[in-house]
Amino acid sequence: MTFSDNPIRTSAIGQMLISSRSLDEYRAMFRLTDADLARRILDCPGGAAGFTSAAHARGGDVTACDTAYFEHQPKELAVLATAEADRGNRYVRTHSEQYEWTFFADPDEHQRVRQQACQQFADHIRRHPDRYIAGRLPSLPFADASFDLALSSHLLFSYSDTLDHEFHVRAIRELMRVTREELRVFPLVAVGSSEPYRRLDELLADLRAQGISGDVVTVDYEFQRGGNQMLVCRHTSAEQR
Secondary structure, three states, rough: OOOOOOOOEEEOOEEOOOOOOOOOHHOOOOOOOOHHOOOEEEOOOOOOHHHHHHHHHHHOOEEEEEHHHHHHHHHHHHHHHHHHHHHHHHHHOOOHHOOOOOOOOOOHHHHHHHHHHHHHHHHHHHHOOEEEEEEEEEEEEEEEOEEEEEEOOOOOOEEEEOOOOHHHHHHHHHHHHHHHHHHHHHOOEEEOOOOOOOOOHHHHHHHOOOOEEEEEEEEEOOOOOOEEEEEEEOOOHHOOO
């Protein structure tokens, strides 16, 4: 997901990755229950994940949002997603020491699962383009409280060497605007790092001042080393929703 006319780069991986993750990976990294999957869900950035497709196959109500949907037609996205999955896998193979090989047995399984998610995404966006909405944080094209639960993976904190602190505050505030109940952000570490976002306490204080509580929750998932926590945000006043 990018936020300007020029591709954003980070020192670790290069241009922001349009990633393809599976339903199983979403369930693990966000601690999603069957009850969670029955809620109205926003996935932002959705990238080329298979999550929306897989959730819909279960009868779920998920909308994916990403700037990539501005820039590419579904056929182009299918080709791009495959190339991006390969680019991500190349990074994983050349930086294997940054990863824990528990969720994925090895880089070959990582590549296979991500390519399967790519295919799910490509098939679903062609059949259900209305479920893939072009949008750019920190200003999303949704009304207040459009969703019950928002999920945001591998953007905030992941690219904190490029996206500044103010952007993080504004993006979380915007995701909370369109969310009636809860936002989950994963992970809390930057690409190429195993240390949590260094201004996390300041961020939580900034959010509290705007009526948003934030709790750090450990999950039973760690692929990137140190990346086993999510930020769970809720509105502190029922009057806001």
